[in-house]
Amino acid sequence: MQTDDIRDDVREVLFTEQQLRERLAEIAREIEAEYADEPPLLVGVLKGAVVVVSDLARELRLPVHMDWMAVSSYGSGTTSSGVVRILKDLDADITGRRVLIVEDIIDSGLTLSWLKANLESRGPASVDICTLFRKPARLKSDIELKFVGFDVPDEFVVGYGLDYDERYRNLRDLVVLQPHVYAPAEA
Numbered sequence: 001m002q003t004d005d006i007r008d009d010v011r012e013v014l015f016t017e018q019q020l021r022e023r024l025a026e027i028a029r030e031i032e033a034e035y036a037d038e039p040p041l042l043v044g045v046l047k048g049a050v051v052v053v054s055d056l057a058r059e060l061r062l063p064v065h066m067d068w069m070a071v072s073s074y075g076s077g078t079t080s081s082g083v084v085r086i087l088k089d090l091d092a093d094i095t096g097r098r099v100l101i102v103e104d105i106i107d108s109g110l111t112l113s114w115l116k117a118n119l120e121s122r123g124p125a126s127v128d129i130c131t132l133f134r135k136p137a138r139l140k141s142d143i144e145l146k147f148v149g150f151d152v153p154d155e156f157v158v159g160y161g162l163d164y165d166e167r168y169r170n171l172r173d174l175v176v177l178q179p180h181v182y183a184p185a186e187a
């Protein structure tokens with residue numbers, strides 16, 4: 001059973017809005033140093049990364065461009081199928097450009113290792129990954145992550161863009177939900 005106020009479904013706050021903002025500011029400084037000569041094209045992966053891209057881009061002082069891809073690997077479940085589909089491709093031609101993929105979470109890593117290889121096949125100058133969260137216990141690919149915000153425990157997390165069945169993306173903190181949220185409704 002889910003409640004009307006999404007905050008009532010929270011079991012535990014893992015990272016507060018303020019902690020997330022402070023860590024993103026640190027990452028922004030690292031990105032500015034890395035791309036001082038050529039600002040990157042930020043590629044946000046819809047929909048989870050919308051909140052991260054929005055906050056990270058406004059923290060950056062570089063004249064970045066932004067583009068979006070939608071890929072799907074999870075559907076409404078809580079584990080990756082490993083099968084990736086492109087639902088929306090980039091508008092931009094990335095030939096010769098420096099690309100920085102921005103993600104909310106790397107869980108199995110399957111979505112991003114596929115996406116990185118896909119973008120690398122288009123002839124960019126570089127493709128790197130920035131993710132705010134990483135779940136080390138679940139990583140199934142040895143994908144290189146250039147900028148990482150926080151490691152999270154092996155639990156399903158939501159908020160700050162991350163959803164469970166499309167809910168909770170608008171929670172300000174990164175949280176773990178109460179077990180009752182996942183329980184089937186009583187007949």
Ligand SMILES: O=P(O)(O)OC[C@H]1O[C@H](OP(=O)(O)OP(=O)(O)O)[C@H](O)[C@@H]1O
Nearest residue numbers: 047048073074080106107108109110111
């Ligand atoms: O490392 P992985 O195990 O591949 O999982 C990570 C991906 O899964 C989630 O997206 P999802 O497919 O749920 O779409 P969404 O962003 O629209 O929620 C998340 O936003 C990452 O893109």
Ligand code: HPA
Nearest residue numbers: 107155156157158162163
């Ligand atoms: O822990 C998670 N929460 C929400 N979406 C996700 N996609 C991969 N892992 C997660």
Ligand SMILES: [Mg+2]
Nearest residue numbers: 048074162163
């Ligand atoms: Mg999701």
